[in-house]
Amino acid sequence: MNGLDLTGLVEPLNYRELYREVGEKYGVDPELLYRQARQESSLNPLAVDPKTKYGRAKGMAQFLDTTARQYGLRVGRGVDERLDPVKAADAQARLMRDLIDKYDGDERLALAAYNSGTSRSPASARRA
Numbered sequence: 001m002n003g004l005d006l007t008g009l010v011e012p013l014n015y016r017e018l019y020r021e022v023g024e025k026y027g028v029d030p031e032l033l034y035r036q037a038r039q040e041s042s043l044n045p046l047a048v049d050p051k052t053k054y055g056r057a058k059g060m061a062q063f064l065d066t067t068a069r070q071y072g073l074r075v076g077r078g079v080d081e082r083l084d085p086v087k088a089a090d091a092q093a094r095l096m097r098d099l100i101d102k103y104d105g106d107e108r109l110a111l112a113a114y115n116s117g118t119s120r121s122p123a124s125a126r127r128a
Contacts, residue, residue: 013085015043022093032107033093037061045085058082061092071095
């Protein structure tokens with residue numbers, strides 16, 4: 001190369017630490033969030049699922065654009081914060097907090113609702 005040592009200028013993001021921080025911030029089990037993202041996207045912040053009738057899920061948390069916007073992520077021409085792992089993890093934790101509250105602390109139902117669509121009823125989340 002040209003003799004410049006760039007080692008250490010960009011430190012890789014520690015996803016376990018990221019999920020520990022957002023989990024503690026919103027009162028959601030950090031391990032649950034980490035495993036959820038690992039299941040959704042293999043912790044790939046640039047993951048893109050095939051388009052469905054609901055749209056295309058993107059990022060580590062695999063948000064559809066409507067859910068992403070509901071949780072404060074900008075999605076539009078030239079910007080897609082679903083692909084930002086820090087912002088997506090924060091939104092994921094807030095969404096899970098809301099779902100856990102909605103299902104009276106039942107994390108399994110909250111996970112089912114996350115995967116089947118956040119607007120579904122508790123009964124349909126139970127079937128998911």
